[in-house]
Amino acid sequence: MASFPLDPGDDDAFAACEDLLLRTCVVGAGVMGTGIAYTCASHGLPVRLKDVRGQALMQAQHDMQRWLARHGAGLGAAELGGVLRTQLDYQGFECASVVIEAVVDNLGIKNKVLGEVEGLVAADAVLLSNTSSLRIDDLAAGLQRPHNFAGMHFFNPAPLMPLVEVIRGRQTSDYAVQTAVKQAQAMGKIPIVVRDGPGFLVNRILMAYMHAFLRLLADGVDFERIDRAAEAFGWPMGPAYLEDVVGLDIGTLSCDLIFAGYPERMPHLPRNAFRVLLDAGLLGQKGGAGFYRYRSGEDGRLERSVNLQARQLLREQVASEALHLEDGQILDRLMLPMIIEAVHALQESVVGSAMELDRALSLGIGFPPLRGGALRYADELGAAQVVARCARYRHLGEAYEAPPLLRDLASRQGRFHENDGAR
Numbered sequence: 001m002a003s004f005p006l007d008p009g010d011d012d013a014f015a016a017c018e019d020l021l022l023r024t025c026v027v028g029a030g031v032m033g034t035g036i037a038y039t040c041a042s043h044g045l046p047v048r049l050k051d052v053r054g055q056a057l058m059q060a061q062h063d064m065q066r067w068l069a070r071h072g073a074g075l076g077a078a079e080l081g082g083v084l085r086t087q088l089d090y091q092g093f094e095c096a097s098v099v100i101e102a103v104v105d106n107l108g109i110k111n112k113v114l115g116e117v118e119g120l121v122a123a124d125a126v127l128l129s130n131t132s133s134l135r136i137d138d139l140a141a142g143l144q145r146p147h148n149f150a151g152m153h154f155f156n157p158a159p160l161m162p163l164v165e166v167i168r169g170r171q172t173s174d175y176a177v178q179t180a181v182k183q184a185q186a187m188g189k190i191p192i193v194v195r196d197g198p199g200f201l202v203n204r205i206l207m208a209y210m211h212a213f214l215r216l217l218a219d220g221v222d223f224e225r226i227d228r229a230a231e232a233f234g235w236p237m238g239p240a241y242l243e244d245v246v247g248l249d250i251g252t253l254s255c256d257l258i259f260a261g262y263p264e265r266m267p268h269l270p271r272n273a274f275r276v277l278l279d280a281g282l283l284g285q286k287g288g289a290g291f292y293r294y295r296s297g298e299d300g301r302l303e304r305s306v307n308l309q310a311r312q313l314l315r316e317q318v319a320s321e322a323l324h325l326e327d328g329q330i331l332d333r334l335m336l337p338m339i340i341e342a343v344h345a346l347q348e349s350v351v352g353s354a355m356e357l358d359r360a361l362s363l364g365i366g367f368p369p370l371r372g373g374a375l376r377y378a379d380e381l382g383a384a385q386v387v388a389r390c391a392r393y394r395h396l397g398e399a400y401e402a403p404p405l406l407r408d409l410a411s412r413q414g415r416f417h418e419n420d421g422a423r
């Protein structure tokens with residue numbers, strides 16, 4: 001199979017492209033940048049992928065070949081190579097209409113990269129950051145044209161996950177938001193426009209659930225039991241398995257960053273199970289062990305079994321006493337903080353409507369399809385019932401305190417999805 005050229009030639013599709021909205025540059029050829037560039041190219045959009053490491057570009061090419069073989073639907077390397085260039089320099093950036101930054105999540109490095117790019121591109125080019133943990137306003141602070149800057153948050157793996165959060169910072173213009181929305185649509189994605197804030201919309205709500213999971217572990221509830229209850233509720237994977245798949249290194253870092261943004265509902269946890277496992281060198285699925293152990297079975301499929309070392313570490317360092325809870329209690333303790341965080345996000349106008357919020361949760365994190373989203377689930381229970389359940393767990397702190405909008409709906413028997421009709 002042909003590989004993609006490392007050096008752009010004279011017949012570069014990128015320079016020849018006349019449609020201003022289609023010339024995309026991606027900076028950072030890691031997990032996300034590679035997936036984003038692949039998605040552009042597989043939708044026929046001319047794209048340049050830049051990194052500072054030749055090794056990253058070689059890996060990107062390898063990963064794209066793998067994607068083509070698995071999901072290419074007849075698309076060949078030659079077709080992809082016709083629109084995609086991988087490069088170590090900024091050649092062609094002066095022609096870009098959109099630059100998507102996907103370098104490591106470090107404010108200093110991102111500021112430096114965005115500043116360099118801003119100095120090279122046309123005045124009306126739009127810069128977009130794929131950060132999942134930093135604030136768009138913090139990244140915009142170092143820019144000359146912050147109005148031409150927004151967030152564009154893809155989910156991993158980018159070629160497969162349908163949702164993209166377009167994040168409007170305080171200074172982001174309508175033009176930049178519209179450009180990001182068009183870019184997402186041209187890449188076959190479903191964009192949802194949200195306001196800036198730690199974790200934006202989807203990860204903020206997910207982190208309320210992960211924080212609740214960590215508190216269950218700190219109370220001595222077994223992780224396999226929690227996973228079973230969550231999966232029976234309809235989640236594609238329970239929180240322990242999810243953390244293993246995300247990776248305990250990346251997962252712990254983004255938890256720390258997002259928890260810090262909501263200290264009243266997601267306070268610092270002195271006995272944090274993720275950190276205990278990470279400190280013991282357990283990285284999750286990619287390292288072969290986390291909460292579970294992973295090994296290739298005879299048919300090549302990955303087999304999963306409980307990691308007894310993890311159980312032991314949690315017993316020694318997180319909770320020595322085992323607390324027994326019924327499945328319903330485990331689910332309430334996991335799901336109520338999620339509903340509550342969703343209500344706070346809606347109250348704060350982070351997202352335009354309950355329908356968009358629930359759609360984002362379904363598309364972004366696979367919220368159980370039968371439940372239809374956190375707010376739809378709250379409607380199903382009834383706001384008064386949710387408030388009553390919150391009262392039962394109020395001793396656990398503000399994560400279980402019903403927000404005003406929820407209490408208001410409870411008092412007038414209202415619903416979050418007033419006008420959507422039947423699902």
Ligand SMILES: NC(=O)c1ccc[n+]([C@@H]2O[C@H](COP(=O)([O-])OP(=O)(O)OC[C@H]3O[C@@H](n4cnc5c(N)ncnc54)[C@H](O)[C@@H]3O)[C@@H](O)[C@H]2O)c1
Nearest residue numbers: 028029030031032051052056102103104105130131132156
């Ligand atoms: N991994 C995820 O699940 C995920 C999901 C959504 C968003 N994100 C966000 O995407 C971004 C990238 O994450 P990732 O997981 O792909 O990271 P990664 O570590 O896999 O890749 C980062 C790449 O950036 C490159 N890089 C560093 N400095 C550079 C520079 N000055 N110029 C060009 N390239 C440079 C590195 O060589 C590396 O190849 C982060 O902001 C992260 O928050 C990650």
